[in-house]
Amino acid sequence: MQRLNKFIASSGIASRRKADELIENEKVTVNGKIITELGFQVSAKDKVMVEGKLIKPLKLEYYRFYKPAGYITTADDEKGRKTIYDVIPPELKKLKPVGRLDKDSTGLIIMTNDGDLINDMTHPSIKVPKIYNVTVNGKVTPEDGEKMHNGIEIESDTGEIKTAFAEIFPIEISQKESIMRVTLHQGINRQIRKMFAKLGFEVISLKRIQHATITLEGLKKGQIKIMKPKQVKELKTFLNRIKKGDQC
Numbered sequence: 001m002q003r004l005n006k007f008i009a010s011s012g013i014a015s016r017r018k019a020d021e022l023i024e025n026e027k028v029t030v031n032g033k034i035i036t037e038l039g040f041q042v043s044a045k046d047k048v049m050v051e052g053k054l055i056k057p058l059k060l061e062y063y064r065f066y067k068p069a070g071y072i073t074t075a076d077d078e079k080g081r082k083t084i085y086d087v088i089p090p091e092l093k094k095l096k097p098v099g100r101l102d103k104d105s106t107g108l109i110i111m112t113n114d115g116d117l118i119n120d121m122t123h124p125s126i127k128v129p130k131i132y133n134v135t136v137n138g139k140v141t142p143e144d145g146e147k148m149h150n151g152i153e154i155e156s157d158t159g160e161i162k163t164a165f166a167e168i169f170p171i172e173i174s175q176k177e178s179i180m181r182v183t184l185h186q187g188i189n190r191q192i193r194k195m196f197a198k199l200g201f202e203v204i205s206l207k208r209i210q211h212a213t214i215t216l217e218g219l220k221k222g223q224i225k226i227m228k229p230k231q232v233k234e235l236k237t238f239l240n241r242i243k244k245g246d247q248c
Contacts, residue, residue: 004028004037006019007057008048009116010060011050013050015118017119022050022051028050029048062110063095063112064110064111064224065109065111066108067084069106070104071103074100084097094113095112096118097109097110105206106208106221120243121239126239129183131182131183134168134192135206136201136202137202138178139176140180147199148166149165149166149168162188164186164191166183168183192206193206212235214231
């Protein structure tokens with residue numbers, strides 16, 4: 001037996017929070033009866049329908065993908081640009097990306113059909129760390145790092161001014177360019193590029209090397225690999241700890 005909202009989420013049609021809304025709005029029936037109780041329990045033998053359509057749990061899949069430069073993180077593009085779905089195998093095109101990387105950036109993208117996981121890893125209230133290797137032109141100083149730590153105002157895609165934060169760790173600094181490890185806990189589009197631009201730097205390269213507990217290790221550009229059960233378990237344990245307030 002499992003909770004109805006979890007059963008709906010496991011079908012891939014909605015996250016668990018969205019499933020709660022469907023239940024509350026009387027869009028869900030179990031064995032022909034409308035159910036509005038969020039904690040209602042169902043079994044594999046029950047006939048669950050959402051908005052008149054019979055649903056069944058999906059086999060949840062989790063992959064690591066090394067996005068190359070030149071591809072946007074979306075399924076379709078009205079401008080006809082190349083997308084990550086031009087790279088991944090056709091049988092995996094049902095999977096969705098966890099977050100995005102802009103066209104010029106490279107690195108790790110988790111691909112899955114687990115709506116709950118996507119919601120947990122991208123929801124603004126859950127501060128999931130994302131780690132990048134970033135190269136910019138010019139010499140980044142400790143004062144610049146302090147400004148990024150304390151917050152820099154940048155403009156979002158909607159024109160809203162937001163305070164963006166980042167933690168930077170220098171790897172190699174010279175007068176001509178600086179290579180750094182950058183950690184974010186926010187999800188503002190092109191956040192790193194915009195923050196460095198405010199400080200007078202241009203990003204030369206940007207690669208995501210880690211998202212929560214999942215790393216890019218062992219992947220080549222354009223390659224996609226299934227995640228091991230241990231990796232999935234560690235990721236979900238980590239997310240649960242963050243949701244409980246343990247930011248370790």
